[in-house]
Amino acid sequence: MIANFTRMKSFSILGFPGLSPQYYGPVSALLFVIYLAIAVGNTFILAFVVYERSLQKPTYxxxxxxxxxxxxxxxxxxxxxxxxxxxxxxxxxxYGCFTQMFFVHYLGSVTSFMLLVMALDRFIAICIPLRYPVLITNNIISVLCGFAWFIPLPLMVAVVLHVLTLPFCKSNVIAQCYCDHISITSQACGEDVKIVAVTSLCVAMFCLLLPLAFILFSYISIIVVILKMSNAAGRKKTLSTCTPQIFITCLFYLPRCFVYVANTVGFSFSLDIRILLILLYSLFPPAVNPIIYCFKTQDIKKMLMKRLKKTKIGIEIKLSY
Incomplete structure (x- = not known):
């Protein structure tokens, strides 16, 4: 078993198996643009909220x-x-591939728990607004977000260590654009592969379905409260305060649920389509979320417009001199 385990020194990332070499350049350029969008957009959100003290509230x-x-x-x-x-x-x-696998699943789980914290914030703000200033403060949100970062950590370390116990005696080709649990364990052999797969599935379901259950409860409760409001303007205003969170949550969960349900009912995808779908639901939300923060959140939108107007006036004054 040890011999089989140590024989494999590296993995080869397959990417899109049906992609013709003539498209390698455009595809790499597209992926680079997506990475720039993720890097610039999310760095901007971090810097903008840190810079603007008025935005340093629990939601932001x-x-x-x-x-x-x-x-x-x-x-x-x-x-x-x-x-x-x-x-x-x-x-x-x-070990680089295993490190990437850890971060892929750890960060996905953190997102799930972070969306739970986001749903809790909106649930208390809309369903029990009088208690909101007491129950939701910057310190409390920081602690909850800390738990969201910490809870998946030991679970994902255990998953990675469990996979490392498997002997790898098949191909070293990773049929994916990055190392993930399924693509790595598919290269393992032995009786323990099924046990590892079931254990990992249970951890994944805990990290995805437990937060999702509370998120669904929260947003259903919020919609019920909004529908009971007699004032149409009040309904619209209240709904607008949680639309960014609903968009972000749907972007994260809906594509994953679609892929899982399709696999469960026996609807099979080609390898290229499966890889593309996984890449889309993994990378589309990080690229789009900053746009949702800016254009669907009134406070950030107003502050951005205010800063842009100040910048424009400053430039005009300089040009007049």
Whole structure:
């Protein structure tokens, strides 16, 4: 078993198996643009909230934690696949691949728990507004976000260590754009593979479905409260305060649920389509979330417009001299 385990020195990232070499350049350029969008957008959100003291409120602190998570996820996953298509470098070291796998699943789990914190913030703000200033403060949100970062940590370390006990005696090709649990364990052999798969599935369901259950409860409760409001303007205003969170939550969960349900009912995708779908639901939200923060959140939108107007006036004054 030890011999089989130590025989594999590295993995090869396959990427899109059906992609013709003539498209390697455009694909790598597209992935690089996506990474720039993730890096610039999420760094801007972090810097803007830190700079604008008026935005340092519980809701925007959660946005900052999500932005940091999205920025880290993009940095962990994209550079390797970009280098594959740009520089023909598809080799990932054995432990490097496991490190990437850890961060892929850890950061995904953190996002799930962070969305739970976001839903809790909106639930208390809309369903029990009089208690909001007491129950939700910057310190309390920071502690809750800290738990969101910490809870998946030991679970994902245990998952990675469990996979490391497997002997790897099949191909070293990772049929994916980055190292994840399924693509790595599919190269393992032995009776323990099923046990590892079931254990990992249970951890994944805990990290995804437990927060999702509370999130659904929260937003259903919020919608019920909004529908009971007699004032149409009040309904619209209250709904607008939680639309960014609903958009962000849907972007994270709906594509994943679609893929899982499709697999469960026996609807099979080609390898290229499956890889593309996973890449889309992994990387589209980190790239789009900063736009949602800016254009669907009134406070950030107003502050941005205010800063842009000041900048424009400043430029006009300088040009007049």
């Amino acid at each position: 602190l959660v946005f900052c934690h999500l932005a940091l998570n999205d920025l880290t996820f993009g940095t962990v996953t994209l550079p390797k696949i970009i280098s594959k298509y740009w520089f023909d470098d598809s080799v990932a070291s054995f």
